[in-house]
Amino acid sequence: MRILLVEDDAEVARFVKKGLQEAGHTVEHVTNGRDGLFLAASEPFDLLVLDRMLPGGVDGVRLVETLRGQGNRTPVLFLSALSAVDERVKGLKAGGDDYLVKPFAFAELLARVEALGRRPSVDAPVTKLRVADLELDLLARTVTRAGKKIDVQPREFRLLEHLMRHAGQVVTRTMLLEKVWDYHFDPQTNVIDVHVSRLRQKLDRGFDKPLIHTVRNAGYMIRAEP
C-alpha cells in the first residue's frame, strides 16, 4: 500500500515509517498539515495516517475536513494523544475512519492500517464468507464447517464475521471490542480472550486443523494455513 504519514514527532514518525516499510508498504512522510494536505490532494494514496494535532495551522481534523470537502475518500487513520471520548468523536465526524490513541503498540497500528487499506468495496455486497472449509452465511445467519452446522450465539456470529472479513489479517483485541461490541473504552480485562477461545472451541471441535490463530503480542487471525 502507498501510505501518507503526517506526523510532527520525528521519533514516532521514524518508528512508524520503518515498521510500515518492513510490513511491505511504501510510506511518504511529512511533518506538517499544510504539506500533508498538499500531498494528499495531489497524489493518490491508499491510506493516510494523520496525527490529530499538527503544527502549521492545519491540524489533522482540518486536513480531513478539507480533503472530504474535495470529494477525496482515501481512508484516514488518526493518531492522537487526546483520548477523551469527545475528541475521538470529533475525529471520526470530520471524516476519519479510525482513531488510535498514543501510546500504541506497533502491532495495533499495523493491524488497523491493513484493515483500513483492504476494506471490502461497498458496491459488491457479499452474502457468504469462506475460510477453508468454514462458511458463514450472512443472510441465513448460519455457520457451517465442512457442511456441518455449528451453533453460535448472535455476538459470536458477529465476532466470527469480523474475523472472516479480515481473514489473513491480524485483528487486535481493541479492534474486536470496538467493532464487535462497540465499546470505546478499555475494560482492563481479558474477557475478550475468553470469548475468542469459546468461539474457537466451537469451530474446532471434531476437526484437527485450527482456524483461529493467536498472534503473539498482537491479537487474532483467521486463516486456513497455520
Place this chain on the structure above:
Amino acid sequence: MTAPAPPARNRPLPGLRPALPRLLQSAGLRFAVLFTLVFALGTVVLVAVLWIATAASIDRQLLAAIRADAVALAERWRTGGESALIDAIEERIATDSTNQALYLLTDRQGVKLAGNLGAWPEGVEIGASFQRTSIVHEGVAADARIITRDLGGLRLLVGRDEAERVQLRLLLTEGVVWSLGASLVIALMGAALIRQALVNRLDPALRTAMQIAAGDLARRVPLSGRGDEFDRLAETMNAMLDRIEALMQGIKGVSDAIAHDLRTPIARARSKLEAGLAHARDEGELRAAMEEGIADLDQVSRIFQALLRIAEAEAGARRAAFAPFDLTEMLQDAAEFYSVAAEARDQQLTLEARPGLRMVGDRDLLLQAVMNLLDNAVKFTPEGGRIVLAAQPQGEGWVEVTVADSGPGLAPADRARAGERFFRADASRNTPGSGLGLSLVRAVAALHRGSLELADAKPGADPPGLLVRLRLPRAS
C-alpha cells in the same frame, strides 16, 4: 503551540479593603441617580395634582359665584324693577364682609346709580363675561374678574376683586417650590443611603472574592440570612466555589496518585530494561527483558487511561452528553460480555431486571462502571460461586443497580476506603488489577448525582459476599 505569555502587570495585588469604584463608574451612583429621578418625577406629579385641585378650583369657585350673583340681580330687576335692583346691590355691599365683591349700576348715559366702583372701567363692553380687567376699588388699583349685563337700558357690572386670590396663588406657588426643593434634598439623601446599602451588601462578596483570588479557596461569602437577591447571589457563588474546590481536590488527588502509583510501574520497567541491558547473556534474555519492560509500560498507559477517564467523569463535563437509553439492554450487554468469563470460572452470572427500564445518563460511562463491578465480582468470587446483576426501580425517579456475589466480601473498614484511588484490600493484593475500578464507579455515580454503597450480600453468612449498590436518578 502555546499562546504567548500575557505581559507582566505592574499593578500591585489588590489589598483586602476593596476600593470604591470611581464615582462615575459606580453602579451604586447610577441606581441612586435613577432613584432621585423617579422620586422627583413622583413629587412633580403630586404637586401638579395639588395645584390643579387648589388654585384652579379657587378660580372656578370665583367664576361660579360671580355668575350666580349676576343671575340673582337680573332676577331682582325683572321682578322689582330698578329700585329693587339698587336696594339689592346696596344690601350686598353692606353685608360683604370680605370686601371683594364689586358692583356698578349705571344708566344709559353712564351715570352711576348704585355700586362700590367709582366709574365704569375702561375697555369693558356690555355683554362681556368673565373679563379680566384693572379697576380702582376703594382708591386702590386691583385686578378683577367681571360680568356685565344690559338690563333694559341699565348697565350692570358684577365682579370680584382678585387681589387676595393672587396673593393666595403666590403663597401656594411658594409652597410648591419649597416642597419640591425639600423633596429633592430627601431624594438625594435616599440615593446616598441606597448607594451605601448597596456597597455594604456587596462588600462581603467582594472581600471573599479577593481572598480567593489571593489563594484562599476555603473562603465563602457570608450570608445575611435575609434570603434576598444578594443572599441568592452569595449562595450561588458559594456553590460555584464548592464545585471549584472539589475539582481542585480532584486534580490534586490525580496528581498525588500519578506521583505515587505511576512511578512504581515506571521504575519497574526501567529497572527491567536496565538489568536486561547490563546482564543479559544472550539475545533471548535481552528480548525477554524488553518484553517485560514494554508490558510494564503498557500497564502505565492503562492506569493513565483509567485516571483520565475518572477525571473526565469527575469534572462533570460529560453531563452535557447525557441522553436517554435503555438500562436493561445495557445491563444485558454487560452481563453477556462477562457471562463467558464467569462460565470459565464455573460461576453463575444472572441478570434480574425487567425489560425496558429507561434512564437518562452517560451510557458509555455507566456501562464501563457496571463492567468494572462485574470484573471485580468475577475475579473475587471463588469458582462455582454466584453473581447476580440486578436493576430495581426505587420510588420516585430512582433506579438501583446492584451486583451481589458469593465471594469473601469486604471488611467494613475496607468498605469505606474502597473507591479511593489505588486502594486495594490486603486480600486482593495478589489479584491483577489497578485498584482504580471502584474509583471510576464512584466518580460515575457522582457524575449522575447518585451514590455508591457497599454491603454484605448475605449478612451473617460465611462468606458474606459483597453487595455493591449503585443508586442513580432516572432523569438527570
